[in-house]
Amino acid sequence: MANEVQDLPAALQMQQLLAGFEVSQALYVVAELGVATALLDGPRSVEDLAETTNADSDALGRIIRFLTPLGVFRSAEGGVEITDLGRTLADGPADSVRGLARYWMETHYSPFSGLLHTARTGETGATKVLGKPFFDWVGESSHLSELQNSAMAGGGRVARADLLDAYQLPEGQTIADIGGADGALLAELLAKAPERKGIVFDLPNVVAKATETLAAAGVDKRATVVAGDFFVDNVPAADVYVMSVVLHDWDNATATRVLKNIAGVATAGTRLVLVEMVLPEGDRPHFTKMVDLTMLALLGGRERSETEWRGLLTESGFALDRIVSGSGLLSVIEATLN
Template identity: 30%
Template sequence: MAEEINFPKLPPLFVIRATAGVRAFLKRLHNRIFPQQFVLMEYATAFWISRAIGVAAELNIADLLIDGEKSISYLAEKTDCKEEPLYRLLRALASEGIFKETKNHHFALTKMADALRGDQKSMKYFVLHHLGQHNWELFGELKHSVKTGENAIKKLHDCEPFEYLQSHPDNYKIFSQAMTDASEMAVVTLVNDYPFSNFKKIVDVGGGHGFLISCILHQNKNIEGKVFDLAEAIVGTQNTFKKFGIENRAEAIPGSFFETIPCGADGYILKNILHDWSDEDCVKILSNIHSNMADDGKLVVIETIIKKDNKPSFGKMIDLQMLVGTTGGKERTLDEYTQIFNLAGFKLNRVIPNATPFSFIEGIRK
């Protein structure tokens, strides 16, 4: 029986934008009013809570609380931890609304802690990937990357980022599921804010577990789709197709986009792909698509667009992840996208913003 997709209900875009505007204003006000040492200290110590969330995810605390509140001694026994330090971890998290101390040394889930559960749509794998040991070590090398431009995987493991994942299948699984967690959060707007229904055949290039393409095909019964990704990344993609009842119209094809691309489709989606690669590599990937795409085909790149201002931006922060974790990858300005599109034979046709930090950047043949 195919799974129904329960798209999360989002307020209209103007409400989201207005709320974000008010929040940014209050934050600027707070930062201006409070002593600057205090404001800076808050930013500087933000990693305390990040790492604590990561450890709680690694210890599966949220899963242990699904049936109801539990005592610290129960949690310590199940996680193989000492009671006192585990209590201090959970007390710190509860102070930020992640878990709740219900009575003396007993903890329960909160709405935010629900997002760490493994038995439902959640951000558990996103947290495990970004705040786990591997990525933590990469960020420990941020200074090296800033000084040399070299990514931390090269320094620590002497290999390319995706080679590292290919030789560590457990990490690759967590990485791919982390990407799916993030996609699940964004999918309601990504599926509805671009006219995918105009396509007959689409390829999700680097589509991993196939969640995005499954949602697009589920909404558009006349489209056929392919996920094209490295063999290690598409373990389980067929299961996603089955889950959504689209297995007769969808296929998972292993391969590298530097060598080949499935041909003849009229829509090629690249979500969070180009930010992993240098300009030169992006032009190679896009040129490969250009030579395999149907004549009237379109390229749909989904990425952040960096603006030249001093405003808070998800893109400017995730760009640091690209610095430590990719070879030459980065978040780009619109001019930079225009340039790589041009070099690969595409004209940047239009940009469609939406409620997520990612925009649709559409390309057509020049």
């Protein structure tokens, strides 16, 4: 498909790029209706799919036809079947991003209509379009808050890939996951370290399901759920602080404020583990550059290069020790409080 696009005249290539919003909306329909999930057991006719997913068969068939050349579906005896790529929009597969697809389209799409405003003023498109900061808007809806938790947990697992398989946390009895949402990451870390205890710390509406998550993983006896705001409340005392895909949400001044809040509670030698993307230098394509644009439009945050991470940590009183990468998008950035 990529070669076919490159063979087109420049104006047609640009038209295909401009139609990207149609692709994202069509994928959202597949995710929201559960089309990919309905195809996990094998090929089905479009009519059968439409009945199962409560959709109009003509409309659904045309959406499937549109997405088939992109590798999401393929024709099969008896109708249509899902590809390995399309399976990622289904419930069940370990690499599912269905939650992410639903969350992005229900929360990101509208704010991106304000990107021109962002380019002209520096103000986020979310604030312009929604009338308030993005997370404030999400937090007003239990539905969107649940979508966000699901998307962050599922999307985080996919982005981490094998990063944590062989990785060992720095020594320390108590792990505090700051901005830990539903506790999924802490549950994974505690399962690998049966001798340790943990704390999940996040906003009340965000951390609401953490107790259930930790209990389901069998680590609730060693974990505590604490509700709070890391901008205004003291974070819990711990030996190792973990923050997974949190600081990229904020500009440098705000991220420094969060890190200094941790530094104000911790003692010299306390370890900090950031699970974040590290922006590569140069012009080569990289998914992190797309995420950086998302941060610009929605939150005013940013992705950072190794040099930028080192500078941020130094400004906040930490020394960057090492960066560990896996096969996925995220890396572990280890630091020590001076």
